[in-house]
Amino acid sequence: MHEQTGQRLRSSGRRRNALGAATAVAVVVGGIMAMSAPAPSTASAAPRPDTVQQGLNALVGSEGVPGALASVKGRDGRTRTYTAGVGDLATGTKVPGDGQVRIGSNTKTFTAVVVLQLVAEGKVGLDAPVDTYLPGLLRGDGIDGRRITVRQLLQHTSGLPNYTKYLGDDIRSYEPRELLDLALQHKADFAPGARWEYNNTNYLVAGLIVQKVTGRPLAEEMDRRVIKPIGLRHTYFPDPGEVTIRERHPKGYYQDSPGTPLVDATQWDPSWAWAAGQLVSTNADLNRFFSALLSGRLLPKAQLDQMRTTIPAGYPFPAGARYGLGLVSTPLSCGGVYWGHGGSITGYETRGGVTEDGRAVAVAVTTQPGQAVKERMDSIVDTALCR
DSSP states (O other), X not given: OOSOTTOOXXXXXXXXXXXXXXXXXXXXXXXXXXXXXXXXXXXXXXXXXXXXXXXXXXHHHTTOOSEEEEEEEOTTSOEEEEEEEBSOTTTOOBOOTTOOEEOTTHHHHHHHHHHHHHHHTTSSOTTSBGGGTSTTTSEETTXXXXXOBHHHHHHTOSOOXXXXXXXXXXXXXXXXXXXXXXXXXXXXXXXXXXOOOOOHHHHHHHHHHHHHHHSSOHHHHHIIIIITTTTOTTOBOOOTTOOSOOSSOOOOXXXXXXXXXXXXXXXXXXXXXXXXXXXXXOHHHHHHHHHHHHTTSSSOHHHHHHHTOOEEOOTTSOTTOEEOSSOEEEEOTTSSEEEEOOEEETTEEEEEEEOTTSOEEEEEESBOOOHHHHHHHHHHHHHHHHO
């Protein structure tokens, strides 16, 4: 949902190659499908699974993803958890219910919330230039931090070059300023405010503003301002150098191209995603986060209204989607919209959102899939929210 073709980190970066052949687990796609496909139904079989379970089964059986998992909060307030496929291709173990996954660009919404809290506190101005907080930092060919506002960063209308286009394939730790330097070596994509274009550098700079204004690391601010206050017990910002996922989780896999082996891509350093996509969470925690946000628990009304003031968005979001300040509205087939973001990062893809009346859905698969799978995931979200 969040990069141009050939860039694999949906909103936080691109594909990280060279995941270590010596330690990687490779499995042919045909083997995955044979292992994961649901058993055929018979006249005496158990009742047909509901539409969400059918959707996950299809993701595994027809589309060949290793594992899929979902959490759905319905109109009745009940939460239902679903899984399909396997959580580890080497052992065949099941997908853990509501296991932790890397959530990619959903991180952007968390970063935007922290910035908007600082706006509410009078410490940051939405329409203030970036130079107010990071004087002289944004300078380059067509790049001037005196002309780019905080709002334009959060809205993806700054015109900054996208640093993830210029990352190499080596797996290592990155500092935020090192990532920004990659972007600043290139010409601006367009003049500030001229158009909308999805871009991870915007949120890199937003994270740097948070650190400059608060004097504390972004991870600490996110934890104390968002994660802990609403009880996200399975959500965290990985520590520097932390490559593992802390709690129960399905393994994530990378596939170079259709028909090539899947490689275990679970453990790697996500620091290159930083404020744009570094968080780890669960489907249930994502539902809790977006529900708390939309209900006004994280932001005053004025800032939430700003966050939900949208403009038309294009690729990588579905047709009709509109982008606010780190928050996306997507039309529902049954009328109205749902609010969320979605994320893509090496090994995992997540989609979902919440409605005004409290329904919530989050779906994850354990690879970075092609467009057909992403559209099927969007369809599962729509069906679950509309049923």
